[in-house]
Amino acid sequence: MTGFDRSIGRLLIVVTYIAALLLLVGVLLMLASGISPLSGGPALDVSAITSDLASLQPAGFLWLGLLAVIATPITRVVAAAVAFARAGEPRMVLVAVAILAVIAISITTAALTG
Amino acid sequence: MIAGGLTAGVFGSLLGLGGGVLIVPLLTLVFGLDLREAVGVSLVSVIMTSSVAAGVYLERHVADLRLGMRLELFTAIGALIGGSIAFLIEERLLALLFAGLLLYVAISMLRSRASEETQPETPPGEAPSYEVRNLPLGVVGATGAGVLSALLGVGGGIVKVPLMHLGMGVPLRVSTATSNLMVGITAAASAVIYVIHGEVDPYVAGPTAIGVFLGASIGSRVAHRIDLRILRFLFVAVLLYTAVQMLLKVAS
Numbered sequence: 001m002t003g004f005d006r007s008i009g010r011l012l013i014v015v016t017y018i019a020a021l022l023l024l025v026g027v028l029l030m031l032a033s034g035i036s037p038l039s040g041g042p043a044l045d046v047s048a049i050t051s052d053l054a055s056l057q058p059a060g061f062l063w064l065g066l067l068a069v070i071a072t073p074i075t076r077v078v079a080a081a082v083a084f085a086r087a088g089e090p091r092m093v094l095v096a097v098a099i100l101a102v103i104a105i106s107i108t109t110a111a112l113t114g
Numbered sequence: 115m116i117a118g119g120l121t122a123g124v125f126g127s128l129l130g131l132g133g134g135v136l137i138v139p140l141l142t143l144v145f146g147l148d149l150r151e152a153v154g155v156s157l158v159s160v161i162m163t164s165s166v167a168a169g170v171y172l173e174r175h176v177a178d179l180r181l182g183m184r185l186e187l188f189t190a191i192g193a194l195i196g197g198s199i200a201f202l203i204e205e206r207l208l209a210l211l212f213a214g215l216l217l218y219v220a221i222s223m224l225r226s227r228a229s230e231e232t233q234p235e236t237p238p239g240e241a242p243s244y245e246v247r248n249l250p251l252g253v254v255g256a257t258g259a260g261v262l263s264a265l266l267g268v269g270g271g272i273v274k275v276p277l278m279h280l281g282m283g284v285p286l287r288v289s290t291a292t293s294n295l296m297v298g299i300t301a302a303a304s305a306v307i308y309v310i311h312g313e314v315d316p317y318v319a320g321p322t323a324i325g326v327f328l329g330a331s332i333g334s335r336v337a338h339r340i341d342l343r344i345l346r347f348l349f350v351a352v353l354l355y356t357a358v359q360m361l362l363k364v365a366s
Binding site: 005006008009010011012013015016017019020023024026027030035036037038040041042043044058059062063065066069070071072073074076077080092095096098099102103105106107109110111113 | 145146158161162164165166168169170171172173174175177179180183184186187190191193194197198201298299301302303304305306307309310311312314315316317318319320321323324327
């Protein structure tokens with residue numbers, strides 16, 4: 001097997017720990033402000049994340065953490081695509097691009113029907 | 115809720131499951147969440163545990179990145195299909211499907227216990243070399259696993275591991291590691307659909323995901339100190355009980 005498995009593996013771990021940290025801060029802020037998990041949280045509003053972070057609102061940290069979690073495997077595919085391109089394996093690059101295309105389609109269709 | 119996620123995480127990592135089979139019933143039966151909301155939250159938790167596990171497996175060169183990526187193209191397509199039809203079919207049908215899945219997992223765990231006693235443990239260390247065969251079968255199975263994952267919020271390892279191991283001639287350890295790798299992208303493809311449809315509540319997803327994450331870290335550290343046979347028996351009992359509860363919910 002090739003050497004880039006190691007660095008891709010490390011990337012996965014590091015990004016997940018960052019996401020976990022963000023979620024942890026969010027959960028601690030929830031506890032601090034006495035928000036019940038079943039009280040119904042706000043839906044995703046990308047434009048609100050920055051202001052929520054600045055004002056220490058739990059939702060900002062939670063959403064950023066959740067988005068980071070979802071982005072982790074996607075980042076891994078991008079990293080693998082780059083690594084395969086450098087290693088001169090066009091077929092694997094094609095596979096990686098196809099995976100990203102499927103994700104893009106799933107985001108677009110959900111956005112259109114949601 | 116953190117404690118529940120913690121339990122699911124410990125159990126999941128000890129038994130090589132993503133934990134989705136426990137998170138969904140926990141959120142619906144104990145916390146009274148809508149099944150679709152529970153699936154969305156479960157998907158996020160599943161991505162988290164699988165990312166860390168897959169990272170470790172990749173570092174140790176146990177996961178097959180090439181095979182994993184080829185198959186996950188199809189699990190992602192399956193997830194796209196599953197994530198889209200999840201919003202069209204009735205919740206009771208989903209619950210029925212989930213109960214069926216629980217029974218299937220319980221039965222396959224009982225059977226694997228029986229076969230494990232006759233087979234010697236695979237020695238740790240570098241993965242043995244092998245030839246991947248039957249790729250068309252893998253493609254079909256992977257698409258099915260993707261649909262299942264997106265509909266029910268599970269990783270689908272219980273389908274993919276036997277598929278790769280028995281159907282495609284991949285060693286068990288490599289199958290498990292590669293399945294873990296694939297779970298991330300499969301769940302990510304459907305998790306975005308749930309997020310955009312507004313079915314992921316951050317106040318529920320945050321505590322649950324943190325619990326599962328911590329639980330999985332604890333589980334992987336204590337795994338070698340625990341008698342897995344007792345644990346598996348307990349787990350099968352929990353699965354059967356949960357399946358019955360789910361069916362009762364469908365009936366009412």
